[in-house]
Amino acid sequence: MVGWLIKKIIGTKNEREVKRLRRYVRQISEKEKELDSLTNREIIELSKELHLKVSTDEHLRERIINGEITDEVILGFALVREAGKRTIGLRFFDVQLIGGLVLHQGKIAEMKTGEGKTLVATSAVYINALTDKGVHVVTVNDYLARRDAQWMGPIYKFLGLDVGVINSDYSSYKVEWVSEELVQEAIEKDLRVWPKGYFEEVLPSELIDMTAKKAFLTKLEPCERREAYQAHATYGTNNEFGFDYLRDNMAISLDDIVQVKGHNFAIVDEVDSILIDEARTPLIISGPSQMDTSAYYRADQVVRKLKKDEDFIVDEKNRTVILTEQGIRKSEELLGVDNLYDVKNIDLLHALNQALRAHHLFKRDVHYIVRDGEVLIVDEFTGRVLPGRRWSDGLHQAIEVKEGVPIQQENQTLASITFQNYFKLYKKLSGMTGTAETEALEFKEIYGLDVVVIPTHKPVKRHDHPDMVYKTKKEKWQAVINYIKEEHQKGRPILVGTVSIEDSEHLSELLKKEGIPHNVLNAKHHEREAEIIAQAGRLNAVTISTNMAGRGTDILLGGNPEYLAKEILAKRGKTPETATQEEWKQALEEAYKITQEEKEKVLQLGGLLVIGTERHESRRIDNQLRGRAGRQGDPGETRFILSLEDDLMRIFGGDRVKKMMEFLKIPEGEPIESRMVTKAIENAQKRVEAQNFQIRKRLLEYDNVMNTQRLTVYSIRRDILEGKYLKEYVEEFIRDVLEEKVHQLLPEEEPELWETKPLEDYLKELTGRDIKLPPARDKEELIEKLTNTVKQIYAEKEETLGKELISEITRIVLLNNLDHLWREHLHVLDRLREGIYLRGYASRDPLIEYKKEAFYLFENMMFKFKESSISDLLxxxxxSQEELKQEVQREEEQAEKLLKQAVFSGVEGKADQKGPRRKTLKERLQSKRRR
Structure with a gap:
């Protein structure tokens, strides 16, 4: 009661923050009045002056990077607002400026669907890009990266900034004006709103929506990836930014590094999807491993013969499958091994565990689809296919065997990082989404990010009905069909959300039987995504969608005129490219008239109806579905129709509701519809969210161990790549190696007790020279003398080969050794991680044990790196070329001799199974010649 009263009087923390930011918005509006009277040329010059001031004033630059709101920030926001009006015809609402200020401060802005987040980001991007340190705008897919950069491109270009785009197929672009000459003409003529009526010979009609306007003003020109990163702002996906970071730290030349500006400021669109939903899966760059894939086929045959609850137990809540004692004995019998847990059977045990998971935790058309003989992962949060992505640790191979498709080689980790640790690299991080408040605690605890809920521009008119809960899925689907039929007869547009492809296709079949025309949007039909979503608000439209997170296209009531115009042209056998300007203009006018008439009718029917057929594990995903209705002050309704047999209800919360239904004697076909039931379901979701948070937190705790090591290795690697401190590194390595070995091989403290031979043998192995131990009073003096001796050998090598050559050789040797040992270390850590949980049975904390083991392994790896590098260099x-030529000639003669012996002994015929031996040898020799 007291807390409620305090909030009523002084407002919540969020309300106070929004109120504070409104003061700055008023200042921006005052600046806007001044800018409105300036010409285009004066605006451009003012932006140049601001850019020069921010980029040269170190103190000011730091203040902006730290998120302070200075006079320069106020001016920058006013310039962006003015540029938006003049170039793409969009003026920031006050609430959009508040959103931009929240992003600039390094916080998360929660803004409802349709509130214009794409435009909001430009203000924070612009003012931070003036520092010349680079800004990354992170989107959930390539299409949105290209669209947003091109759409907002005119604002940046007008104010003098470059924009780059990176895509997952390793293509990259820069945003350029479609016509530099016409733009300059628009500037000189001082035209204030370019798309409205200017360049009529290019722009066919004023009815084209913003998607077409962006294409008219700017275009994407292919460029080098490095060049895209050198732009003031770079748009791309979270995966590509992360992978480029890993690739940069595998580069063998400075010219191959693309993220040249480092990690200054990132704005993450759909921040909850990227930083929370996808945070359970680390980014991994991998190469082929040596595991025998036949183990997966053997394991699959065994798993098909095991019985659930007798031979293994499935824990759906924790997503684990465990063999029982009976199952272990049965598996050993079927595999023909004495002890499945023997070290020699470790690969077979691993394959068996993955086969169990593949068969009993991963469902076709839910977690993956099979297309063209390939298993493709489906993103559980967006319903999209993830081409090129594979589950690690042999799981993907196990699913391939299960589905009877060609098995691909298992991969070994070469480099990896979690999204949590990648995004922590940025000096300032911010994000925007429609749903973040439910995860505010996790954002704060993991990333140090506060969430600010931005008010909507217009009041929300959407009505959210209580959930309807049925006993069985059959009853639920019948209720969904009846509800759709009833509303469809009125002509109302309906969006139905499902949680899996399986459900969406089942519902599609039911609607076909009822004769209700509809569109299906899921991983199997993602090519028509934008078109399906854009037209989901038309009269009589019924759209089934597998998840609506991060779709990036608004549902316009009455439909989208541009897409409808394309349909009109298609009926006439034309496309926008082949049609004349007059035909395109006529089609657009027809489409605009149709959509406006339909919009009026849809508004009278109550707007878009959203039906959810199952609750997702995360409340945010449900809220994203709801948010598709009632955008920008439009009316709308939402309702979830559920059953006690749904996965969430069955695993986490159905018993209580089931007992309630039995107690109340609810008849078949009748639902429970009450706020209490909705609350019970939300509590179940909260439990799942808490569990998933703990999983992500645990993943981060384990990755933090590797992250410390990763940063150390990458720091050394960058120094080596840049040729920094090479001689210092070598001299430091010499001392470290000798110090370690002196203490190891001379355990006694007294010099007269030293057994010198083991150390002298080691020195010969290390340097290739006979080195006698000099007399010394103690170990410290001995280490000092030996260090000077070995340094002298390196100095002689430097004198013989020359400083430039020895420097290049040192760089290559250090780089190769570090990369090789780091890859091996990652592989060892992967294997350590698999079995470390067993320490829990000995009442030891697996995480602490992992930290100890990982530290010891890293120390060992670093010693090997130093030792092998010194040995190779010495x-x-x-x-010379002549010596290399003679060596190749000797090898050729030796190879010919071996070939004659092989043919004579009959080995040649056996070699045909793997390809002719003669050709392989010749190829090897030719390869050596080329080197």
Missing amino acids: KVEVK
Whole structure:
């Protein structure tokens, strides 16, 4: 009661923050009045002056990077607002400026669907890009990266900033004006709103929506990836930014590094999807491993013969499958092994565990689809296919065997990072989404990000009905069909959300039987995504969608004129490209008239109706579905129709509701519809969210161990790549190696007790020279003398080969050794992680044990790196061209001799199974010649 009263008097923390930011919005509006009287040329010059001031004033630059709201920030926001009006015809609402200020401060802006987040980001991007440190705008897919950069491109270009785009197929672009000459003419003529009536020979009609206007003003020109990153602002997906970071840290030349500006400021669109939903899966760059894939086929045959609850137990809540004692014995019998847990059977046990998971936790058309003989992962949060992505650790191979498609080689980790640790690299991080408040605690705890809920521009008129809960799925689907039929007869547009492809296709079949025309949007039909969503608000439209997170296209009541115009042209056998300007203009006018008439009718029917057929594990995904109705002050309704057999209800919360239904004697076909039931379901979701949070937190805790090591290795690697401190590294390595070995091989403290031979043998192995131990009073003096001796050998090598050559050789040797050992280390850590949980049975914390083991392994790896690098450098020999030619000739003669012996002994015939031996040898020799 007291808390409620305090909030009523002084407002919530969120309300106070929004009120504070409104003061700055008023200042921006005052600046806008001043800018309105300036010419285009004066606006451009003012932006140049601001850019020069911010980029050269170190103190001001730091203040902007730290998110302070200075006079320069106020001016920058006013310039962006003015540029938006003049170039793309969009003026920031006050609430959009509040959103931009929240982003600039390094916080998360929660803005409802349709509130214009794409435009909001430009203000924060612009003012931070003036620092010349680079800004990354992170989107959920390539299409949105290209669309947003091109759509908002005119604002940046007008104010003098470059914009780059990176895509997952390794293509990259820069945003350029469609016509530089016409733009300059528009500037000189001082035209204030370019798309409205200017360049009539290019722009066919004023009815074209913003999607077409962006294409008219700017275009995407292919460029080098490095160039895209050198732009003031770079748009791309979370995966590509992360993968480019990993690739940069695998580069063998500075010229191959693309993220040249580092990690200054990132704005993450759909921040909840990227930083929370996808955070359970680390980014991994991998290469082929040596595991025998036949183990997966053997394991699959065994798993098909095992019985659930007798031979293994499935825990759906924790997504694990565990063999029982009976199952272990049965598996050993079927595999023909004495002890499944013997070290020699470790690969077979691993394959068996993955086969169990593949068969009993991963469902076709829910977690993956099979297309063209390939298993493709379906993103559980967006319903999209993830081409090129594979489950790691042999799971993908197990599913391939299960589905009878060609098995691909298992991969070994070469480099990896979690999204949590990647995005922590940025000095300032912010994000925007329609649903973040439910995860505010996780954002704060993991990323240090506060969430600010931005008010809507117009009041929300959407009505959210209580959930309807049925006993069985059959009753639920019948209720959904009846509800759709009833509303469809009125002509009302309906969007139906499902949680899996399986459900969407089942509902589609039911609607076909009822003769109700509809569109299906899921991983199997994602090519028509934008078109399906854009027209989901038309009269009589029924759209089934597998998840609506991050779709990036608004549902316009009455439909989208541009897409409808394309349909009109298609009926006439034309496309926008082949039609004349007059035909295109006529089609647009027809489409605009139709959509406006339909919009009026849809508004009278109550707007878009959203039906949810199952609750998702996360409340945010449900809220994203709801948010499709009632955008920008439009009316709308939402309702979830559920059953006690739905996965969420069955696993986490159905018993209580079931007992309630039995107690109340609810007859078949009748639902429970009450706020209490809705609350019970939300509580179940909260439990799942808490569990998933713990999973992500645990993943981060384990990755933090590797992250410390990763940052150390990548820091050393960058120094080596840049040729920094090479001699210092070598001298430091010499001392470290000798210090370690002196203490190891001379355990006694007294010099007269030292057994010198093991150390002298080691020195010969390390340097290739006979080195006698010099007299010394103690170990410290001995280490000092030996260090000087070995340094002298390196100095002689430097004198013989020359400083430039030895420097390049040192760089290559250090780089190769570090990369090789780091890859091996990652593989060892993967295997350590698999079995570390067993320490829990000995009452030890697996995480603490993992930290200890990982630290020891890393120390060991670093010693090997230092030792092998010193040994290679001290033994390296540079051969002349003539010496190399003679060596190749000797090898050729030896190879010919071996070939004759092989043919004579009959080995040649056996080699045909793997390809002719003669050809392989010749190829090897030719390869050596080329080197």
